[in-house]
Amino acid sequence: MKKLLTLAIMFAATPAFANTPVAKKTTKKTVVAKKVEAKKVEVKKAASPTTKATKKAPATEPPLYSIDSAAKPAPPAKTALARILRAQHLRVCVRSDVPPFGYFTNKGLTGFDISLATELAKRISIDYKKNLHIGWTVITAGARITSLQQKTCDIVIAAFSYTKSRAKLVSFSKIYLLTDKVLVAAANLTRKTPVIARVKGTTGKLDIKGEVRYYNNYQEIINAMEEGTVDYVIADRPIALHMIRSVTRPFNITKTLSKNAEHYAVGMNKGDTHLLKAVNSALSSLAQSGRLTYLHRQWL
Template sequence: MKKKLSLIFAFVAAMALSVAALAGCSSNSSEGSGAASGDAAASNELIVGFDQSYPPYGFVGDDGNFTGFDLDLAAEVAERNGWTVKYEPIDWDAKDTLLNSGAITCIWNGFTMEGREDDYTFSDPYMLNGQVIVVKADKGIASLADLAGKNVITQTDSAALDVLEGDRADLAATFANLETIAEYNTAFMQLESGAVDAVACDLSIAQYQMSAKPGAYVMLDETLSSEHYAVGFKKGDTETAEKVSQTLKEMYEDGTVEELCNKYSEYGLSFENWLIK
């Protein structure tokens, strides 16, 4: 009888240890999932994914450090919420994988929200934008119709490409060729060299490039689309998105946004295009 009781006690003890071990594994797994979620509200870290060749929103400054309007906005938002900010230059094609894995908290880099509403949780739209066409000033291209038979280039996976493959596919069909490239700085180098006839890009990019080379380029009056910039978060991260939107509103009210717009005005950025008020 004593032997049977001993066996029973041993079995009960072993089961208790197993339950405790399973509970420990479940707790550790849950913590790991939270850490990988990229949720700034949970981790106290805002990891900003951005294209480092996208002035004036995100780029490498003359001192070799990352700078830009969006990066400055992100730094101020992080400070006001007690978060640590980290800038993560990304391959634009990999942005969704990085966001969904938790490697970055958000995509904050002149990110157009139109057409992407089902794929991300967005902050409130904060900046007016549009897709436009830029050409060399001396090429006699004055309208969208003049692009027939011409070589046009845009950035891979960009809003401009989405428009030209979607609502304005009829226009793109008139081009001799619609090329894509990794980043806009190289696209404008190709425009300057004559390798292409036009660049399809964001309004902000057009304004920056024209301000950098006065008289070299012109922007066609006819736009491809009108849209808005917002900060893109992993689908479901509404808490961080709402905190960012509220903080941007506070920054507008206390004049911080206007100061930052003025800081980058030489790059063609205008305070008149700011939306969160």
């Protein structure tokens, strides 16, 4: 009995975990994750519908009245150009007997050459920051060279054609007009020996047979055409067209005697090189701006 009691006590004293099965050791493999570099993507933020794009302020322009071109250098003091700029006075010799280049109307002196001279004075005024005024002197065709040599005028703009013989006596600007030399004939020719009208001092070869009569100006020739006392007239094309429109008797241009025979230019005294340069510069500016061709359309 005592033995059984001892066994019972020993059984009761045995720990509870003595009957717990032993857990098996499990080996877990550690998986190392590969590093993947993520590409940086630049994400543009969408503009908020309430946010307006900021505009650059326009560049401020100077007021028009403050804009001016640079002045050309002043010419040497003793030159013709310097005298003109000091006096602000340009003396211009023109003709009044050669429409449409120069003639009188009830409004005064007018024509292509008068308009061209006015434009040249304005352009030279702009270039040298002056305000040139024009003094007009009316001359005949035969006085164009002598008026320069005698210092009557600074420039001649008078249907003045460049020729080699004239260029030995005076200086010429760049050519501002080319024109044909033409033959104007009466519609009804009755004379056995035709009468050919020409203005004194004009250029061009005579390629027709007949009696040549020289007149002081084109207005005298227009009067002779109207009276029926001339049969042929030799003139530059613009002048010929004007004469035909000015008479009631029928006349027509029947022949071009010389194509582009006449080279109109501005005449100046030999030695006035600074003035020549200023006139040429002004002519170039008028041509480049379209003003010169506008004068052609207006008058010719």
